[in-house]
Every structure is written in C-alpha cells, then in structure tokens.
Amino acid sequence: MTTRILTTRMEEHPSDSNSMARYLDTGGYATLRHALASLSPEQVASEVKASNLRGRGGAGFPMGVKWGFLADSDPKYLVINADESEPGTFKDRQLLERDPHQLVEGIVLSSFALGIHRAFIYIRGEYPKAARRVQQAIEEAFEAGYLGADICGSGFSLDVSIHLGGGAYICGEETALLNSLEGRRGEPRLKPPFPAVAGLYSRPTIVNNVESLSNVPWIVANGGTAYSSIGPERSAGTRMFSLSGHVKKPGNYEIVMGMSWRDLIYGIGGGIRDGNELKTWIPGGASAPWLVPEHLDTPLTIDDVTALGTMLGSGAVVVMDQTTDVVAAAHSIVRFFAHESCGQCTPCREGTRWLQDILERILDGSGRPSDIDLLLDVSDNISPGLTWPPAMTTICPLGPSATAPIVSITKYFLDEVKAKIDGFEVAVG
Amino acid sequence: MSGSMNRSVINHWSPENQRRAAAILASYPEDRSAVMPLLYLASREHRYVTEDAMKEVAALVGIAAAQVRSVASFYTMYKREPVGDYLISVCTSISCHLLGGDQVLAAAFSAAGVGNGETTEDGKISVERAECIGACGGAPAVQVNYELIEGITPDKIAALVAWLNDTQPNVVLTDEMQQLFGGQRSFDWGPTESVGASSAVPAFGPYGSASEGQ
Ligand SMILES: Cc1cc2nc3c(=O)[nH]c(=O)nc-3n(C[C@H](O)[C@H](O)[C@H](O)COP(=O)(O)O)c2cc1C
Ligand code: FES
Numbered sequence: 001m002t003t004r005i006l007t008t009r010m011e012e013h014p015s016d017s018n019s020m021a022r023y024l025d026t027g028g029y030a031t032l033r034h035a036l037a038s039l040s041p042e043q044v045a046s047e048v049k050a051s052n053l054r055g056r057g058g059a060g061f062p063m064g065v066k067w068g069f070l071a072d073s074d075p076k077y078l079v080i081n082a083d084e085s086e087p088g089t090f091k092d093r094q095l096l097e098r099d100p101h102q103l104v105e106g107i108v109l110s111s112f113a114l115g116i117h118r119a120f121i122y123i124r125g126e127y128p129k130a131a132r133r134v135q136q137a138i139e140e141a142f143e144a145g146y147l148g149a150d151i152c153g154s155g156f157s158l159d160v161s162i163h164l165g166g167g168a169y170i171c172g173e174e175t176a177l178l179n180s181l182e183g184r185r186g187e188p189r190l191k192p193p194f195p196a197v198a199g200l201y202s203r204p205t206i207v208n209n210v211e212s213l214s215n216v217p218w219i220v221a222n223g224g225t226a227y228s229s230i231g232p233e234r235s236a237g238t239r240m241f242s243l244s245g246h247v248k249k250p251g252n253y254e255i256v257m258g259m260s261w262r263d264l265i266y267g268i269g270g271g272i273r274d275g276n277e278l279k280t281w282i283p284g285g286a287s288a289p290w291l292v293p294e295h296l297d298t299p300l301t302i303d304d305v306t307a308l309g310t311m312l313g314s315g316a317v318v319v320m321d322q323t324t325d326v327v328a329a330a331h332s333i334v335r336f337f338a339h340e341s342c343g344q345c346t347p348c349r350e351g352t353r354w355l356q357d358i359l360e361r362i363l364d365g366s367g368r369p370s371d372i373d374l375l376l377d378v379s380d381n382i383s384p385g386l387t388w389p390p391a392m393t394t395i396c397p398l399g400p401s402a403t404a405p406i407v408s409i410t411k412y413f414l415d416e417v418k419a420k421i422d423g424f425e426v427a428v429g
Numbered sequence: 430m431s432g433s434m435n436r437s438v439i440n441h442w443s444p445e446n447q448r449r450a451a452a453i454l455a456s457y458p459e460d461r462s463a464v465m466p467l468l469y470l471a472s473r474e475h476r477y478v479t480e481d482a483m484k485e486v487a488a489l490v491g492i493a494a495a496q497v498r499s500v501a502s503f504y505t506m507y508k509r510e511p512v513g514d515y516l517i518s519v520c521t522s523i524s525c526h527l528l529g530g531d532q533v534l535a536a537a538f539s540a541a542g543v544g545n546g547e548t549t550e551d552g553k554i555s556v557e558r559a560e561c562i563g564a565c566g567g568a569p570a571v572q573v574n575y576e577l578i579e580g581i582t583p584d585k586i587a588a589l590v591a592w593l594n595d596t597q598p599n600v601v602l603t604d605e606m607q608q609l610f611g612g613q614r615s616f617d618w619g620p621t622e623s624v625g626a627s628s629a630v631p632a633f634g635p636y637g638s639a640s641e642g643q
C-alpha cells in the first residue's frame with residue numbers, strides 16, 4: 001500500500017489540484033477551521049512536535065524542536081524557504097505549483113501555533129509559474145477569509161506575501177535568505193544568534209522548508225503520533241524524493257523512508273536507461289558525497305545514510321550509469337559551487353575556483369600527475385580532514401559541499417581520474 | 430518609513446509602474462526589503478538595470494545608490510547590460526549535464542550566433558549558461574525569459590531559436606513552448622496557463638505578468 005500525505009490531491013485531480021474549489025472539495029481548510037475553533041496554539045504546536053518531522057530543506061532538524069526555540073517577543077515572523085536550487089532537487093516546485101493551498105493552510109496553522117502574524121514566502125526568481133500559482137492561492141485564501149484579519153472569526157490574523165529571489169543558490173541558506181529578504185546581498189550570517197532568536201529585522205523568526213510546512217495540515221488533522229508512526233522511528237513520515245539522471249523513470253516520488261536504495265533506483269525509478277549498468281549516485285543533492293552499488297541494500301533513512309558518510313539532504317537522487325565521465329560530472333558540480341559562492345569566506349571563494357580550474361585542465365588533457373594531490377589538498381583547506389559531516393573553515397556549508405565530488409571520485413574512481421592524466425601508468429578495465 | 434518624499438524620482442515611469450512601486454513599498458515592514466522587487470520593476474521600466482534605475486530604487490527606499498548596486502550585482506537575474514527580447518537560459522548543472530545539457534548549450538550558441546551572456550546584434554536573443562533551474566527530472570531543461578521547457582534536445586533548441594526569430598511572440602508561454610519544443614517533464618504540470626513573460630523579467634505579480642495576446 002502506498003502512503004501518501006502530500007501528493008494525494010495532485011495524483012487524484014491532476015487538472016485542478018491547485019484550485020481553491022478542488023482544495024475545499026477534498027477537505028481542505030477543514031483542519032484550519034477546526035483548529036481555530038477548538039484547539040489552542042500550544043495544542044497545534046504539540047502535534048507538530050509529536051510528529052517527529054525532520055526538516056525537509058536539507059539539514060533534517062526536527063521541526064517541533066526548532067519551533068520550541070522561537071523567542072517570545074513580538075513581532076515575530078515565519079519565513080517559508082521556497083528557494084529550492086540544490087542541483088537535482090525539484091520537489092518543492094511540484095508542491096508549489098500543484099498544491100499551493102496545502103502550503104497556505106500549513107502556513108496559517110503554523111503561524112497560529114507560533115503566535116505569528118506575518119509570513120513571507122521566499123520563492124526563487126526562476127520559478128515564476130510557482131509564484132503565480134501560490135499568489136493565486138494567497139488571493140483566494142484572503143477572499144475566503146482563511147488569510148487576513150480575524151480568520152474564520154477566531155480573532156487570529158495573518159498576512160502572507162511572496163518575495164521573489166534574484167537568482168542565487170546561497171539564498172536557500174536560511175540566514176542568507178533573511179539578508180536577501182531585507183534587501184541585502186544574500187550572504188550567510190554567523191550563527192549564533194539563530195533566526196529563532198534574531199532573524200528577519202533581528203526579530204524572532206522561524207524558517208521552514210515548503211515540504212516541511214506542507215505536511216502540517218495532515219499532522220494537525222491526524223495527530224502527530226499518527227505521523228510519527230509512519231516509517232522508521234527517526235525518519236518519520238513520507239518524504240519527497242527527486243529522482244533524476246540515468247534512470248528510466250525520473251520524477252518526484254513521495255515515499256515512506258526505510259526502503260532500500262535498490263527499491264528506489266530499480267523499483268520506483270525503473271532501473272537504468274538503455275539496459276546500462278549503475279555506476280554511482282548522489283543520494284541527497286549536489287552537496288552530498290556519492291554512493292556506489294555496494295551500498296544498494298542500505299535502507300533509505302536519514303541515519304543510515306549519514307552512517308555511510310553522506311546525507312539524504314534535500315532528497316535529490318542523481319543516478320549515473322557506466323557511460324558517465326565522473327571527472328566531467330564532478331566538474332559540473334564544482335563549477336556550480338564556484339559560481340554560487342557568495343565570496344565572503346576565502347577558503348570557499350578561492351578554493352572552489354581552484355577546484356574548478358584543476359578539473360578543467362584535467363578534462364582538457366593538460367592535467368598533471370600532482371593534480372590529484374592538489375585537488376585533495378585544496379579540498380582539505382576548505383574542509384579540514386575531509387570528514388563527514390564536514391569540518392568548517394567557512395560561515396556556511398557551501399564551500400565544504402564543493403569537496404564532496406572530489407572526495408567521491410578519488411575514493412571510488414581513482415584509476416579513472418588517473419587515466420585522464422598523462423604520466424600515470426594505470427590499467428583501466 | 431514610507432519613502433513618500435522620494436516618489437518624485439519616478440515621475441517619468443509609467444503611471445502603472447509608479448502605482449506598482451508604491452504597492453511594493455507598502456507591502457514590507459521595512460522599506461529596504463523592497464529593493465529586490467523594485468529592481469525587477471525598474472528593469473521593466475528601463476529594459477535592464479541601468480545606473481539611473483539603481484539611483485531611483487535607492488531614492489525610493491532611502492539608501493545609497495552604491496548599496497543598491499551591491500545588491501544588484503549579487504544576483505544573476507538583475508541584468509546590468511541590455512538583454513535581448515528573449516533570454517534563453519540553458520541549464521548545465523549535474524542532471525542536465527548527464528543528459529546532454531552541454532550539447533544543448535552549444536547548439537543554442539551556434540543557432541543564435543552568440544557566446545555566453547551575449548545578445549544578437551538585432552537585440553532579439555540572448556543566451557546564457559544557467560545553473561540548476563529545478564527541472565532536473567525533465568533534463569535537459571532551458572528557460573526563455575524564465576518560462577520553462579523540459580526535455581529539450583540540441584535540434585529542438587535550434588528550432589526554438591528559429592521560432593523566436595520568426596514569430597517574435599509578445600509573450601512567451603511555458604505550455605506552448607513545452608508542447609512545441611519539449612519532451613520528458615519532471616512531473617505533470619496540471620492545468621495550462623495563458624500567462625507568460627513579456628521580457629527577461631520573471632512574469633509574476635507586480636513586476637510584470639502578461640496575459641496571452643497582450
Ligand atoms: C548552501 C545552502 C543552501 C540551502 N538551500 C536550501 C533550499 O533551497 N531550500 C530549503 O528549504 N533549505 C535550504 N537550505 C537549508 C536552510 O538553511 C534551512 O535549514 C531550512 O530552510 C530549514 O527548513 P526545514 O527545517 O524545514 O528544513 C540550504 C542550506 C545551505 C547551507
Ligand atoms: S540540473 Fe538542470 S534543472 Fe536541475
């Protein structure tokens with residue numbers, strides 16, 4: 001049996017799952033009406049806490065615990081992170097475009113639980129359709145009295161608006177996002193203070209991901225323990241996985257965690273295209289170190305994947321078959337991080353560019369035998385020890401993320417890297 | 430706080446855009462937050478983010494022009510050089526790279542006859558390399574004025590460039606372009622839309638949606 005929480009409406013009503021009429025028709029906003037009439041904010045918050053939902057933006061921090069840190073001083077803000085830009089990740093776009101009211105209801109319920117009266121949805125600038133659909137949902141919700149003053153006659157008020165990003169991956173990092181929302185460069189801030197204490201305009205602020213908040217209506221409707229009982233204990237609930245690359249059936253899949261990688265790649269993903277062999281895959285977005293076929297039977301849970309020295313991150317699984325040039329693949333990822341470095345921290349600004357240049361010269365055929373050590377040395381200067389989770393020389397994890405593909409190709413495909421460099425005597429099978 | 434003293438700096442903007450600017454400013458708790466949406470609006474008014482545009486935005490929110498410049502230069506979507514009527518952004522991040530995004534980019538350059546970030550002499554088409562545009566399940570993916578096409582090929586992008594040159598649509602519609610030039614999608618897009626982009630500014634809200642045929 002498939003368990004669906006987030007994608008039921010869009011699966012069953014593909015032609016109009018984004019509309020207010022369909023949302024109401026399928027039970028939408030009933031949870032909000034019930035909560036505002038009969039539950040206290042503390043009761044709503046305690047259901048979310050009991051759900052054990054771990055944030056879906058990448059860090060996997062328990063949502064209810066984060067909410068518990070929100071300083072009790074007005075005004076405070078809720079900021080919805082819809083900046084989705086981690087290569088391989090496209091799940092939030094589907095939730096925004098196909099079921100925007102589910103997110104809006106989650107925002108109102110969460111704001112009610114937290115005593116917040118102003119929320120901002122930060123949508124990346126390259127998602128105009130998502131912004132249009134969410135804007136329409138916001139307007140419909142205002143019209144119907146689910147947003148604005150005195151929602152459903154409860155006395156609770158909430159204003160929500162969209163802030164469009166300007167094309168910068170780093171703004172997905174929550175403090176960079178807050179700077180961007182304040183009209184500044186999207187440069188991450190030093191933490192502490194954490195946003196829950198001093199966030200937007202230095203006020204207490206909760207930042208949550210689109211998928212995290214889209215789960216809230218179900219959690220409040222069905223109870224936190226119903227949610228936490230789905231899937232493995234420390235990876236509760238369903239989760240959206242974005243599957244891409246050399247699989248037969250790319251797409252977003254809402255699954256219960258705990259299945260194996262084999263089930264995901266060969267079952268759900270239909271296996272490898274053109275009858276090819278699996279070579280390697282990225283388990284959690286471009287920032288994550290790669291896995292190889294010996295890991296196929298590891299369960300898909302946050303903790304099992306972390307134990308392999310990588311992460312589920314944003315839920316983006318990028319599959320590569322045996323035709324893949326892993327140096328070129330690593331170069332694409334490193335170039336991304338070099339391009340997206342905000343430039344504040346020297347190890348990241350300089351190091352990512354060095355990694356890009358060295359990979360480029362290897363790909364050009366002018367690599368030197370010393371380049372492999374140099375790649376690892378530069379990586380080690382960005383993230384000393386090259387451990388997992390990465391050690392940091394920088395304000396945020398963007399720089400250390402750029403070392404993930406370097407570590408992966410030198411660990412699993414060293415001969416292939418060497419074969420691209422003149423001066424190595426290697427036999428390549 | 431309201432910046433009302435400085436509204437006169439945009440007296441030469443269209444009345445519609447002056448009204449939009451006021452609405453944007455009024456929608457934030459602090460004026461400075463309006464910098465990014467105002468930069469989009471100014472780039473519709475001036476065609477791109479000119480020096481004058483940055484000065485006007487600075488005056489509207491009450492900060493120095495240098496501060497606005499530092500914001501504008503941080504983000505890739507604020508174009509500080511003239512950009513073509515149709516900005517084609519080709520993704521070559523990992524999922525697109527694996528499925529031929531680099532070849533699509535090369536085909537776009539050669540079809541338009543320009544290099545990265547350049548614009549054709551007639552001012553019609555610009556081509557740029559983009560990083561992940563959240564369409565990885567429909568790789569390789571491109572956008573025209575940020576309106577998406579998934580599952581494109583080198584041949585299809587050459588056809589897209591020719592189509593843009595021939596038909597010169599006032600508004601580019603994602604569903605129409607997907608149907609003509611696209612393939613595999615990341616997911617079912619749901620209902621088709623008649624709203625799209627009329628310039629290289631994202632077609633959203635106060636900064637510029639455009640309905641078909643406008
Ligand atoms: C470089 C970087 C990029 C990030 N990008 C995103 C993003 O696009 N979307 C997102 O929700 N979280 C992103 N995050 C994580 C956020 O900082 C933050 O943890 C998250 O939005 C919190 O929401 P959650 O607890 O609901 O997951 C990013 C983090 C880093 C370091
Ligand atoms: S990698 Fe091209 S759209 Fe994500």
